[in-house]
Amino acid sequence: xxxxxxxxxxxxxxxxxxxxxxxxxxxxxxxxxxxxxxxxxxxxxxxxxxxxxxxxxxxxxxxxxxxxxxxxxxxxxxxxxxxxxxxxxxxxxxxxxxxxxxxxxxxxxxxxxxxxxxxxxxxxxxxxxxxxxxxxxxxxxxxxxxxxxxxxxxxxxxxxxxxxxxxxxxxxxxxxxxxxxxxxxxxxxxxxxxxxxxxxxxxxxxxxxxxxxxxxxxxxxxxxxxxxxxxxxxxxxxxxxxxxxxxxxxxxxxxxxxxxxxxxxxxxxxxxxxxxxxxxxxxxxxxxxxxxxxxxxxxxxxxxxxxxxxxxxxxxxxxxxxxxxxxxxxxxxxxxxxxx
Amino acid sequence: xxxxxxxxxxxxxxxxxxxxxxxxxxxxxxxxxxxxxxxxxxxxxxxxxxxxxxxxxxxxxxxxxxxxxxxxxxxxxxxxxxxxxxxxxxxxxxxxxxxxxxxxxxxxxxxxxxxxxxxxxxxxxxxxxxxxxxxxxxxxxxxxxxxxxxxxxxxxxxxxxxxxxxxxxxxxxxxxxxxxxxxxxxxxxxxxxxxxxxxxxxxxxxxxxxxxxxxxxxxxxxxxxxxxxxxxxxxxxxxxxxxxxxxxxxxxxxxxxxxxxxxxxxxxxxxxxxxxxxxxxxxxxxx
Amino acid sequence: xxxxxxxxxxxxxxxxxxxxxxxxxxxxxxxxxxxxxxxxxxxxxxxxxxxxxxxxxxxxxxxxxxxxxxxxxxxxxxxxxxxxxxxxxxxxxxxxxxxxxxxxxxxxxxxxxxxxxxxxxxxxxxxxxxxxxxxxxxxxxxxxxxxxxxxxxxxxxxxxxxxxxxxxxxxxxxxxxxxxxxxxxxxxxxxxxxxxxxxxxxxxxxxxxxxxxxxxxxxxxxxxxxxxxxxxxx
Numbered sequence: 125x126x127x128x129x130x131x132x133x134x135x136x137x138x139x140x141x142x143x144x145x146x147x148x149x150x151x152x153x154x155x156x157x158x159x160x161x162x163x164x165x166x167x168x169x170x171x172x173x174x175x176x177x178x179x180x181x182x183x184x185x186x187x188x189x190x191x192x193x194x195x196x197x198x199x200x201x202x203x204x205x206x207x208x209x210x211x212x213x214x215x216x217x218x219x220x221x222x223x224x225x226x227x228x229x230x231x232x233x234x235x236x237x238x239x240x241x242x243x244x245x246x247x248x249x250x251x252x253x254x255x256x257x258x259x260x261x262x263x264x265x266x267x268x269x270x271x272x273x274x275x276x277x278x279x280x281x282x283x284x285x286x287x288x289x290x291x292x293x294x295x296x297x298x299x300x301x302x303x304x305x306x307x308x309x310x311x312x313x314x315x316x317x318x319x320x321x322x323x324x325x326x327x328x329x330x331x332x333x334x335x336x337x338x339x340x341x342x343x344x345x346x347x348x349x350x351x352x353x354x355x356x357x358x359x360x361x362x363x364x365x366x367x368x369x370x371x372x373x374x375x376x377x378x379x380x381x382x383x384x385x386x387x388x389x390x391x392x393x394x395x396x397x398x399x400x401x402x403x404x405x406x407x408x409x410x411x412x413x414x415x416x417x418x419x420x421x422x423x424x425x426x427x428x429x430x431x432x433x434x435x436x437x438x439x440x441x442x443x444x445x446x447x448x449x450x451x452x453x454x455x456x457x458x459x460x461x462x463x464x
Numbered sequence: 465x466x467x468x469x470x471x472x473x474x475x476x477x478x479x480x481x482x483x484x485x486x487x488x489x490x491x492x493x494x495x496x497x498x499x500x501x502x503x504x505x506x507x508x509x510x511x512x513x514x515x516x517x518x519x520x521x522x523x524x525x526x527x528x529x530x531x532x533x534x535x536x537x538x539x540x541x542x543x544x545x546x547x548x549x550x551x552x553x554x555x556x557x558x559x560x561x562x563x564x565x566x567x568x569x570x571x572x573x574x575x576x577x578x579x580x581x582x583x584x585x586x587x588x589x590x591x592x593x594x595x596x597x598x599x600x601x602x603x604x605x606x607x608x609x610x611x612x613x614x615x616x617x618x619x620x621x622x623x624x625x626x627x628x629x630x631x632x633x634x635x636x637x638x639x640x641x642x643x644x645x646x647x648x649x650x651x652x653x654x655x656x657x658x659x660x661x662x663x664x665x666x667x668x669x670x671x672x673x674x675x676x677x678x679x680x681x682x683x684x685x686x687x688x689x690x691x692x693x694x695x696x697x698x699x700x701x702x703x704x705x706x707x708x709x710x711x712x713x714x715x716x717x718x719x720x721x722x723x724x725x726x727x728x729x730x731x732x733x734x735x736x737x738x739x740x741x742x743x744x745x746x747x748x749x750x751x
Numbered sequence: 752x753x754x755x756x757x758x759x760x761x762x763x764x765x766x767x768x769x770x771x772x773x774x775x776x777x778x779x780x781x782x783x784x785x786x787x788x789x790x791x792x793x794x795x796x797x798x799x800x801x802x803x804x805x806x807x808x809x810x811x812x813x814x815x816x817x818x819x820x821x822x823x824x825x826x827x828x829x830x831x832x833x834x835x836x837x838x839x840x841x842x843x844x845x846x847x848x849x850x851x852x853x854x855x856x857x858x859x860x861x862x863x864x865x866x867x868x869x870x871x872x873x874x875x876x877x878x879x880x881x882x883x884x885x886x887x888x889x890x891x892x893x894x895x896x897x898x899x900x901x902x903x904x905x906x907x908x909x910x911x912x913x914x915x916x917x918x919x920x921x922x923x924x925x926x927x928x929x930x931x932x933x934x935x936x937x938x939x940x941x942x943x944x945x946x947x948x949x950x951x952x953x954x955x956x957x958x959x960x961x962x963x964x965x966x967x968x969x970x971x972x973x974x975x976x977x978x979x980x981x982x983x984x985x
Contacts, residue, residue: 233739245499246694250690250694257725257726257732260725261725261726380560387560416571416579417575418571420568421568421575423564425564431564627853633842637842644821644830644837646830
């Protein structure tokens with residue numbers, strides 16, 4: 125029942141969607157190089173934010189360890205290309221596989237016994253840091269100095285597309301993939317189950333939803349997407365710095381974007397990234413020398429403002445969004461107040 | 465064997481400070497159910513305040529507690545009252561908020577103090593204690609250990625034997641009954657948070673001598689407190705302290721026997737392994 | 752002493768209390784009866800300040816405490832023995848009792864009141880070092896009542912104290928309540944058990960679906976057919 129409705133909905137919005145995508149893709153033709161680079165970065169963040177949102181927002185499990193997947197996707201294929209000569213696309217697939225397995229492992233450790241969101245956030249943070257430390261210590265993955273990927277090897281030289289343009293399209297594809305997966309999840313039974321889990325785990329378990337199975341599915345999907353996006357972006361940026369890709373700090377950025385946009389919604393992460401990344405780049409460009417890190421301060425301030433004023437993010441406050449597993453329902457909030 | 469003994473001893477010393485950091489997290493958590501992910505950054509902040517006090521007034525870091533403790537008490541109290549308390553009952557939102565706070569503190573410090581490492585010299589910095597066959601301990605670490613143990617003991621005494629301590633435990637065990645008994649729950653939560661902050665300020669002063677200071681240290685301190693906090697079952701204070709010592713030892717052994725960053729990963733690996741077998745932490749129940 | 756006027760309260764969108772009016776005079780032993788979900792606990796929680804009323808007033812000795820936070824209400828002398836005991840299970844009996852005396856006014860007389868409680872419930876004196884969670888239901892109830900007494904209350908409210916207790920302990924508890932009443936303590940008892948309530952309380956209210964349906968002296972109510980209907984008809 126839900127499937128038919130979703131396909132009908134997709135069929136309805138398809139023309140607009142395709143038009144929009146073509147429009148965005150055309151940016152490579154008219155957007156100046158500087159802005160195109162910002163756009164590429166934005167698309168990367170849109171993608172990873174969507175991927176994270178699958179676990180952190182839609183399923184309601186606050187993971188701070190996704191840097192493992194992104195880092196793996198960024199470093200492993202690059203390392204394999206540079207040191208073992210393995211094609212980067214093969215590497216990407218392998219990294220995605222390893223990420224998926226890591227995702228299962230992390231899920232198993234964390235979700236075996238139902239120990240709460242805080243516990244999950246804490247241990248995923250620890251795992252993220254563990255991953256960073258291990259990467260920094262592994263020569264094959266570039267240790268602390270990172271890896272340099274040759275850029276500019278464009279297979280499409282003949283079609284007048286420079287490397288930035290090609291990367292833009294690749295990352296657009298990646299972001300669309302992430303979006304597509306999220307949209308698909310939200311509209312199917314999986315999304316429904318995840319929303320139920322997010323809203324009230326006890327109730328969900330009581331009606332027979334296998335908590336562990338669905339949380340793990342969300343985690344694996346999210347891991348694979350994060351890994352792929354990591355590879356694509358690493359390929360574009362050329363220098364793969366583990367302290368950027370494999371550090372929990374990147375996840376903090378992503379979480380902030382997603383929450384500002386709207387945690388758990390379909391478009392929230394998109395909106396958040398699209399607003400915040402260019403803002404950050406502009407700030408970095410103007411103030412980078414005099415006030416390093418200003419954009420991070422702004423990010424932090426914005427999230428505090430958003431949390432206090434628009435606790436459910438921009439999307440929900442601006443318009444209705446057909447995403448499941450919405451806010452804590454009003455009666456429960458009142459009851460919570462009544463019980464101290 | 466000597467090296468092992470030395471590193472275990474050193475780990476024990478450091479572990480006590482990690483235990484205090486974790487205990488301050490535990491204090492806050494046990495009465496309000498929130499964990500401040502900017503916890504470590506408040507330590508860094510406190511350290512930088514001490515640094516400024518040093519550059520402006522020539523104050524030794526140990527002496528700076530006189531100022532940093534009240535500063536952090538005020539700051540922490542304000543933080544709790546205006547940002548965290550209004551979000552009571554939504555711990556995930558508090559996580560988001562404190563993550564934002566982490567970014568703010570780290571980067572404001574970066575903007576103000578720049579990205580190089582700073583050092584705050586202390587009178588005790590280069591003193592050593594020689595213990596028998598080739599075991600050398602740095603005095604600042606000994607001082608840190610001593611103060612940390614004293615603070616922990618004080619905390620346990622207060623919690624176990626005073627009216628205030630009983631109120632704190634009551635709010636932790638049954639907030640509703642606590643309110644019915646006449647406890648001002650909000651005040652107790654504020655007090656617990658403030659105590660946590662004061663502990664952090666003292667810990668910062670303890671850790672400062674001989675440590676290169678950098679704005680991005682915060683996350684490391686948060687993590688170093690978080691590991692024992694989780695291993696201690698999040699509310700068993702004795703367990704948290706013991707876990708702190710354990711983490712300290714693991715870190716020390718890792719640094720000595722395994723080179724480089726992989727060595728630093730040892731406590732985390734131990735953490736992960738322990739969690740596989742006992743996700744609820746090593747210890748259970750409440751102290 | 753206590754006057755409740757047109758009190759409205761609830762959880763979520765619906766109101767559980769739809770306009771309750773009752774009063775408890777000084778020195779009285781009043782019972783509030785009703786079936787499950789009639790609103791008894793909701794009312795008592797409003798009186799204790801753990802639930803905010805949506806309408807109406809609560810006046811205690813001339814003080815309007817409708818919007819007071821719970822700790823201030825306890826300070827004024829209204830103490831609740833909650834449903835299900837709600838002890839601090841990991842603390843000892845003594846610690847639980849001591850916690851009854853943490854309010855500002857209570858500190859001075861704490862020691863005295865502690866002795867009083869041990870006189871009333873000698874069992875507790877024996878078990879003062881035992882962890883509260885390991886006591887039997889009846890003993891826990893004694894601790895809960897004792898805890899409320901240590902603070903020297905002026906109005907003692909009990910929410911279904913007989914619930915889940917063996918007949919022996921029910922007897923002990925209610926005898927204690929009689930003793931306390933005789934010594935001048937004002938008591939508001941919330942109960943489901945009609946017989947028990949009417950046997951000890953001087954006056955009863957019956958609450959049905961959020962409103963006071965009946966009130967009167969115990970013996971009258973027991974024979975009143977409307978009471979039977981209110982309880983069994985549902």
